Amino acid sequence: MVTNAPIAARRAHIRTHHGDQFEDPYEWLREKDSPEVIAHIEAENAHTDEQTAHLAPLRETLFQEIKARVLETDLSVPTRRGDWWYYGRTEEGSQYGIQCRAAATADDWTPPNLAPGLAVPGEQILLDSNVEASGHDFFSLGSFAVSDDATKLLWSTDFTGDERYTVHVRDLSTGTVLSDEIPNTGGAFFTPDGTGILYTTLDDSWRPDTLWLHRLGTATDSDVQLFHEPDERFWLGAGITRSRRYLVIGVGSSITSEEYLVDLEGEITAQPRLVWARNEGVEYSIDHAIIDGEDRLFILHNQDALDFELVSVAASDPQGERRVVIAHQPGRRLLGMDAFRDFATVEYRRDGLEQVGLLDYATDAVEELAFEEPLYSAGVGGNPEWHAPFLRLGYTSFVTPGTVYDLDLTTRDLLLRKRQPVLGGYDPAHYDQARAWATASDGTRVPISMVWKRSFGEPGDEPRAVHLYGYGSYEHSIDPGFSVARLSELDRGIIFAVAHVRGGGEMGRGWYEDGKMLNKRNTFTDFVACAEHLIEAGVTTANKMVAEGGSAGGLLMGAVANLAPSSFAGILASVPFVDPLTSILDPELPLTVIEWDEWGNPLHNADVYEYMKSYSPYENVRDGAPYPRILAMTSLNDTRVLYVEPAKWVQRLREAGASDVLMKCEMVAGHGGVSGRYNSWKERAFELAWLLDTLGVS
Structure with missing residues (x-):
């Protein structure tokens, strides 16, 4: 039985670039095909299993809570394409979905109201992923x-x-x-x-x-x-x-x-x-429409337009005269457009929230759709037909489960087609959401979204346990969204919060630009500022807060651990990009060359090399620093962030004196973790059990 944390051997390896030498004694863990490396990873898993064995009952409780809230036998709202209604469904006990279709009548565009668990007349199973996954x-x-x-x-x-x-x-x-x-x-x-x-x-x-x-x-x-x-x-x-x-x-x-x-x-x-x-x-993207009998291309671009503008050109001469359809407006980030026969939809972000509008071809006017909640996510989806009387929309918030609407294009009525069922008596009125603002070291105001259960009081009434999430890269926004698994936290009094740090896209293209390349440190200091704001506002204390991030958000976690180790009780890092400089220096690794536009090119630019080295989590672990509890989740077959990054990072943390650092590696999985909904629920239950234990919440 493993009683001590696995300690990997130190082996001489010097990385030399731009006159700088870095000793990397754990680089040998990169040899994925080495039996010694596999044995080490398996020892890490055994150690994690042993150290978390006491959480097994809690993990099972959390898994059962998630499972009990999900309508396991369910189906999606059918989408019409041609003469068929297409939909997916799930069955209790099955890991994966089943893709189906049923015939549609000629003029019926109202989705059939299919009842979960009951036979669908004329159903044709297109693909049963459970059969595909067998074995x-x-x-x-x-x-x-x-x-x-x-x-x-x-x-x-x-x-x-x-x-x-x-x-x-x-x-x-x-x-x-x-x-x-x-x-x-x-x-x-x-x-x-x-x-x-x-x-x-x-x-x-x-x-x-x-x-x-x-x-x-x-x-x-x-x-x-x-x-x-x-x-x-x-x-x-x-x-x-x-x-x-x-x-x-x-x-x-x-x-x-x-x-x-x-x-x-x-x-x-x-x-x-x-x-x-x-x-x-x-950057630009295009779509096609026929307006007054003429083939036109809509082009959404950012040439001399930081937050993008939409223009129209003749399809026969796309490099010819441009007609501005939606002019660039600083602070309104145009995200995309979809052309239909008689109109187009445009999606954009303003004040940190997604908006959806309908574009009139004749006037270029945009009719914005209104939603009532202060924090929400809305978007266009599931509209394969060139011409249809309805527009399919998706909607959610931190307290509203995933919702499907059809917008009647004649009456403008928003027709509710389905809201994700949450079993066990879930009532959104028992929960609340709000946005706060932290102030970064350079004076920038950074938004924080929060959701909590009302019965425990308002944030700031007294310090509470907080689960603070962050990402902050690739202009990817962490928008409001509902989570069944999160209810297990909220119902135990935990406040879930999202730090919308720079490097993401929540506040427009400038927000992204201020958190990438040689501005990357803003991502990390913004997150620390958000944590400090929550502490200063009386929402929580350092020993009642756990931070979480995955992939590039895992880089954020590693950097924050070095910058402010005493500000958190624990850090959960999923498939963490914690050895970024080593990876970005190697053009032979998957995706490295593509990543130079995001992080810079340290291979050929000494300034970028020095800057990345200054924040790389693995290279900046601090000997003797008061690191919190850390759990790193990874996958052996991940091609985006290789398992070796957290494997090396964990070793360096232990070497520096961090007393409670665990790594769990899925031996058959990729960047998204395990497959199958029950397996995914169990994996999340594992993470949440560790998180609750770290926060001292039963």
């Missing part, structure tokens, strides 16, 4: 598409977590799985005529770099290459406009994009036509 420890469904003529299905599978998917095809009229099987794919979808598959493949760095055309019934070695992107900084993706007129091929880095069109009224193998030539630092 595998891990399963991930990638692409899922039905041909336009509704006769064929394609889907892709990953059984290891490495995000390289294999495409399969089924004839829906016979149920026969065709011989067409395509490995090593990113995304995949049918050609409009249903005779072929368009798919991307990945290079050795896990970068989608090539678009291919596969004709059904032919060998994959005869597939036609339609487009290749040689620049290692750029990803490639493709899709077909909702109008079904154009194939759009897009390439992009974190800061630059370029798009091409193939007119599907001609040959799909025709030379793609450039929309706008790539211009370093300019």
Whole structure:
């Protein structure tokens, strides 16, 4: 039985760049195929199991609480495409979803009110992921598409977590799985005529770099290459406009994009036509509409428009005259637009919240949809048809479960189609949410969102346990959203809070720019400022607060641990990016070159190297610092943040004297952790049990 924390051997390894030498004695843990490394990881898992064994009853309680609140046999709101209603459903006891469809009548656009657990008349099961996952420890469904003529299905599978998917095809009229099987794919979808598959493949760095055309019934070695992107900084993706007129091929880095069109009224193998030539630092996306009989392209871009503007150009001459449709407005970050036959939707962010508007083609006026809660998330989704009488919307908040609305485009009535059921008597009126503001060291006001259960009093009445979450990278926003698992915290009196730190996108593009590259430290100091604000406001105390972040948010956790170790009782770091400099220095690692636009290029720039070294969690662990309890969660097959980063970090923390540092590594999983809903609930119960124990909450 393991009684002491595993201590890895120190082995000489010197990393030298820009005249700087860094001794990295745990770099040997990178050898994933080494039996010694696997044995060490298994010893870490055994140690974690032993140290958390006393939490087993609490873990089971939390798992049962999550499970008891979920309607296990349930189904989604059907979405109409062509002559079919498509929906997904789950069954009690099954880990994965089942994708289905049922025939629609010609003029009926009101989704059928299907009852969970009851047989659906005329149901056709398209794909049962439980069958697909049978015999595998891990399963991930990638692409899922039905041909336009509704006769064929394609889907892709990953059984290891490495995000390289294999495409399969089924004839829906016979149920026969065709011989067409395509490995090593990113995304995949049918050609409009249903005779072929368009798919991307990945290079050795896990970068989608090539678009291919596969004709059904032919060998994959005869597939036609339609487009290749040689620049290692750029990803490639493709899709077909909702109008079904154009194939759009897009390439992009974190800061630059370029798009091409193939007119599907001609040959799909025709030379793609450039929309706008790539211009370093300019991002754009396009959609197609027919306005007054003319083919137009809408282009959402940030050229001389920090928070983006929307313009319209002739599809026949996209580099010609631009007509401004929605002018750039500082502080209103335009996020996206979707063109339909008679109108378009626009999504944007203002004052830290998502907004949805309807764009009138004739007047360019935007009609903003109104929602009542002070904090919420709203967006457009599930609208495959070019012309329909309803617009499908998604909505949620910290206290409102996931909700599906259909907006009646004639009456503007918002029709409730479904709200995520929460069993056990959940009443949103028993909970509340609010936003507070911290002040960063440079005077910037940083928003904090909070949710709590009213019966325990208001935040600040007396110090309470707080679970503070943060991310702060890639312009990714942590928007208000409901969580069933979170109720187990709130019902025990914990306040859940989100620090909307710079590097995210909550407050616009400038908010992102102020938290990346040589401004990255703002992300970390903002989080510390949020924690300090909650303490100073009497919401909590340092020994009653646990911080959490994952992936790039795990980098935030590692940096915060070094900056303010005594400000937290515990830190939960999921798939944490805690050895960023080592990773970003190695262009052979998956995704590294692409990441240079986010973090800088320390390989060729000494200033970036020095700056990253100044905040890298692994390299700045402080000997003798009063580190809190730390739990690092990782996965052996993660290709985005390699397991070796937390493995090395944990060793360095113990070496520095941190007394309670644990690592749990899933041996068959990827960046998103384990697969299957019950497995995911158990994993979250494991994390929450550790969190509650750290906070002293039973």
